[in-house]
Amino acid sequence: MRADVVVVGGGPVGLLVAAELAGFGVRTVVFEAEPAVSDRPRATTVHARAVQCLVRRGRLPWLAPLHQKWGREVTRSFRFAGISGLTISAPGTEPEPLLKCPQRDLEREFEAQALAAGARILRGYRVEKLRMEADGVQVTARARDAREDVACTASYVVGADGARGVVRELAGIGSATWPATVSSMMGLVALPDRDRLGPGWHRTPRGWIVATPVSGEDVSLRTLNPDPANARTARASAPTPEELRREVAWIAGHEVALRRPRWLSRFDDFARLARGYRRGRVLLVGDAAHIHFPIGGQGLSTGLLDAIDLSWKLAFTIRGSAAADLLDSYDAERRPAALRVIGNTRGQLLLMRPDPDLAPVRGMLAERLAAEQFSARLGAAISAQDTVVPARTAHPSPWEGRFLPNRRLETRRGPIDVISLLRPGRPLLVLSGPGADAYRRQAAPWARLLRVVHAAALDPLPEALLLRPDGYIGWAAGGSALADALTAYFGPPVGAEASSKTRAPRSADRSTEASTEEIATLGSTCRSSVTTRGIRSA
Numbered sequence: 356m357r358a359d360v361v362v363v364g365g366g367p368v369g370l371l372v373a374a375e376l377a378g379f380g381v382r383t384v385v386f387e388a389e390p391a392v393s394d395r396p397r398a399t400t401v402h403a404r405a406v407q408c409l410v411r412r413g414r415l416p417w418l419a420p421l422h423q424k425w426g427r428e429v430t431r432s433f434r435f436a437g438i439s440g441l442t443i444s445a446p447g448t449e450p451e452p453l454l455k456c457p458q459r460d461l462e463r464e465f466e467a468q469a470l471a472a473g474a475r476i477l478r479g480y481r482v483e484k485l486r487m488e489a490d491g492v493q494v495t496a497r498a499r500d501a502r503e504d505v506a507c508t509a510s511y512v513v514g515a516d517g518a519r520g521v522v523r524e525l526a527g528i529g530s531a532t533w534p535a536t537v538s539s540m541m542g543l544v545a546l547p548d549r550d551r552l553g554p555g556w557h558r559t560p561r562g563w564i565v566a567t568p569v570s571g572e573d574v575s576l577r578t579l580n581p582d583p584a585n586a587r588t589a590r591a592s593a594p595t596p597e598e599l600r601r602e603v604a605w606i607a608g609h610e611v612a613l614r615r616p617r618w619l620s621r622f623d624d625f626a627r628l629a630r631g632y633r634r635g636r637v638l639l640v641g642d643a644a645h646i647h648f649p650i651g652g653q654g655l656s657t658g659l660l661d662a663i664d665l666s667w668k669l670a671f672t673i674r675g676s677a678a679a680d681l682l683d684s685y686d687a688e689r690r691p692a693a694l695r696v697i698g699n700t701r702g703q704l705l706l707m708r709p710d711p712d713l714a715p716v717r718g719m720l721a722e723r724l725a726a727e728q729f730s731a732r733l734g735a736a737i738s739a740q741d742t743v744v745p746a747r748t749a750h751p752s753p754w755e756g757r758f759l760p761n762r763r764l765e766t767r768r769g770p771i772d773v774i775s776l777l778r779p780g781r782p783l784l785v786l787s788g789p790g791a792d793a794y795r796r797q798a799a800p801w802a803r804l805l806r807v808v809h810a811a812a813l814d815p816l817p818e819a820l821l822l823r824p825d826g827y828i829g830w831a832a833g834g835s836a837l838a839d840a841l842t843a844y845f846g847p848p849v850g851a852e853a854s855s856k857t858r859a860p861r862s863a864d865r866s867t868e869a870s871t872e873e874i875a876t877l878g879s880t881c882r883s884s885v886t887t888r889g890i891r892s893a
């Protein structure tokens with residue numbers, strides 16, 4: 356077999372990479388060890404910035420009509436280190452800041468999207484070998500029944516094989532690690548006596564129990580045992596219902612009847628960050644690149660953001676429409692993000708220790724969380740909405756690298772918003788004012804790649820903006836020249852002969868691709884303001 360990209364691992368992150376790449380017209384093969392998506396409960400939360408990027412890429416179609424409600428900022432409450440009061444907000448022009456969705460449903464959705472876009476998904480194949488060749492990587496996978504090996508040579512390999520995957524080591528990518536200090540158990544149970552353990556977060560002198568009603572009588576139980584002696588000791592053995600009962604009784608300080616325990620698992624706070632997300636033709640995403648304790652529901656969101664960031668850069672690179680170092684910007688943008696998440700999960704666990712000496716610190720934090728600005732800033736960090744990607748031009752405008760919240764543009768065909776304009780996956784050049792023609796001329800050598808939109812006024816934004824397919828501002832008027840930014844992203848201008856080789860990546864949404872230009876006759880009806888959290892619509 357030959358492919359442009361082999362994705363190793365068909366968890367949520369690998370399947371999203373496959374859906375994205377195939378949507379861009381990249382020949383993609385996925386090897387997944389398991390025969391089907393598992394019903395095992397794992398992540399349930401997707402945070403705001405991941406949701407915002409996913410809707411821009413058309414990956415959450417059921418949310419599409421909702422972001423057009425143009426309401427006021429939506430705020431949801433969350434916890435930090437088990438302390439309530441954290442607020443996570445999103446502009447009213449965006450979807451809800453917290454998407455509650457079982458991980459398995461997302462996996463099924465991304466798998467269906469990947470297949471519909473033409474990706475080949477080989478389930479029941481475990482990758483065992485990588486061989487680097489002059490112009491690609493040969494990947495060898497063994498079938499579940501061990502009767503056959505399959506080999507596929509690809510230009511690039513994406514390791515999306517999770518915490519226990521093999522790609523990182525086979526590619527010789529080292530990692531920084533942080534040892535485990537706490538242990539946790541998780542399971543679905545029925546609690547016949549809710550007076551003994553009600554729903555919610557329970558802190559005791561011995562640890563934490565979180566009981567979250569799921570559906571019917573089912574309750575998801577998670578324990579946190581801060582005794583470092585327990586961390587990592589029992590990992591080799593599968594947890595038993597009796598062990599979960601004992602752990603819950605010990606932390607609660609009394610017996611709690613647990614009925615129908617199932618999907619038991621254990622985990623700890625061992626953390627790891629790959630020392631590089633790229634080695635030659637091998638790239639890492641999701642849990643294969645970073646793991647940490649699942650407090651604050653950030654693991655899945657971080658991985659999904661990796662997938663979105665990597666996929667368009669890889670697609671443009673494969674199709675010859677990217678600057679030589681664009682793919683390296685994936686590591687530069689995403690590895691620091693994972694390091695921050697590892698830091699905040701370790702910090703939260705420290706604060707969750709039952710040590711009475713920590714009570715004043717927890718008290719102070721609870722007070723601070725009650726203050727709107729502090730809570731909002733922390734919420735922006737947990738939801739990754741404070742992310743600013745590094746500028747790629749020498750003299751960036753202050754807008755470069757920030758995320759542009761959704762806003763409405765009136766066009767001759769009626770209103771259209773930024774989310775809809777980005778869906779085909781083309782970089783978007785938004786022009787307004789008398790200088791528009793000059794910017795168009797500068798962008799002419801890259802015209803085949805871009806979608807150009809004219810708007811009457813972008814106030815208070817600059818008169819011209821280049822948006823990346825993920826919604827971040829790649830360039831804005833007021834700094835380096837537009838041509839410098841286009842060169843930094845998509846390579847130097849090409850002559851007529853060379854430009855015929857520069858193909859625009861195939862759109863995931865071909866219905867809007869035909870129209871590469873929309874004329875906005877009115878300015879946006881949403882005013883924007885610069886705040887501590889970046890640019891927000893008001």
Ligand SMILES: Cc1cc2nc3c(=O)[nH]c(=O)nc-3n(C[C@H](O)[C@H](O)[C@H](O)COP(=O)(O)OP(=O)(O)OC[C@H]3O[C@@H](n4cnc5c(N)ncnc54)[C@H](O)[C@@H]3O)c2cc1C
Binds near residue numbers: 649658
């Ligand atoms: C108990 C638990 C609770 C969690 N709760 C949350 C939460 O509430 N919120 C949150 O955001 N995150 C949570 N997480 C983390 C979240 O589930 C992960 O971050 C997410 O699954 C990462 O997705 P992934 O695709 O990178 O890796 P995975 O989901 O691990 O997928 C990797 C895939 O690769 C396959 N694979 C592995 N090796 C090979 C191989 N050699 N060949 C072929 N295929 C291979 C595996 O079968 C698997 O399907 C939780 C994790 C656990 C364990």
